[in-house]
Amino acid sequence: MRGTLSPIDKAKYAAARRAADLVEDGMRVGLGTGSTAAWLVRCLGEMVREDGLKIRGVPTSSRTAALAREVGINVISLDEARWLDITIDGADEFDGNLNLIKGGGGALLQEKIVAAASDMMVVIADAGKEVGTLGAFPLPIEVIPFGWQTTQALVEETLISLDVLGRQTTLRMNGAKPFVTDEGNYILDLHLQRIGNPRQMALVINQMPGVVENGLFIDICDLVCIGHGDGRVEMRDIHKGTIEQERVEFVETENLFSDLYD
Template structure:
């Protein structure tokens, strides 16, 4: 018998359900990657089955594409979809200005491209992801495999000029081998502890040859749906509100993305 959901999974599920209810018929939708996006895909599949909801989805990773296809979501690539109405994705951290740190699941480049091609971006997260200052979660930076050590050294030289509390940089691994993104790149995780000026750091990182993209999402998100362990949700950004607890506590199958970031 499946175990009942933990408070964190309950919060993720509640946020995902609230966001899924905001999806309108015939939308072109960017679908994120991660443990919270897993619940979004499940709820969209439920709406497709029960309501006949028609949407077109653009997945941000191969894992998302596989799950979304099984849920009955019609998928196309970004070129075929053109401009998207909405992207819904998770985040590893967000601040009160709705700046984000993303990339814990390794899909930050595609996630940022899809978000930038959307009219709106909604983030779904549990309340622990809301921070006063970004940086406690390691900042992912996607880099080319060619010359990655030189790119790492250039980032190390850059960091002392920024308002940070840490400077450790580690190459992300998949077991004993380097983690490789869907785009064939590597990820350096920057353990900064505090990012005093996210906009400036994002700009300066992207000026380094070999850096493909950073996990700082600045000016892309306009709404965050926060889930709580008792099933409540709240929306910050473009609207505000509290939803009733609903039916948050019940058995569910394992979240296949539970070990990934958002």
């Protein structure tokens, strides 16, 4: 995979690069999971190696932990950190109120715990992740393996009374076997098409026996950095009600990071 980055990768990089500038020396930083969050980890690693940035990173998955160590970030557990200054993560969807659907990478449980234990949560995303109403992306819910089919049936029955367009649910697979999270659980993907009341959905789903957590992040995100393929970044602060536009410059070299494609 050599050569120029695609527009979507440039958008992800632009958002990650701008969000990385929010990280200051000495911070305890939650590190998200997924393709956009991977750009963020690499940006922070570059700052650690080249600028002497000193941070402690709390990863939200084993994959992120491995990448963070690879790029030189000091990795600690959430129990060691106790509380975080900032968490930066991607999202599968976000709406105008900065409510999110997360969990496409299968790390929603750790991602939500880490985000909730932070003074600030920043979402980095390309512009295609913004939606008017959540639900086009399947909503993941993490369930314990014991009796998962019974849990699935209960979920489908409950969906009848909720404001959604679709009610199909599927067990996430990894080849011929169920996908297993870092916590040893399964994931059910809910194909809802539209979620009319995300807050109600999150509360109702989490009350069901067998459900560990859902992928709706309500009132958790503080700031979103939206990247575009030309380097533009739009920053929306839900608390200040502000929108700022900036531009990230790309270095036109064969590879943006020399180790990215090794």
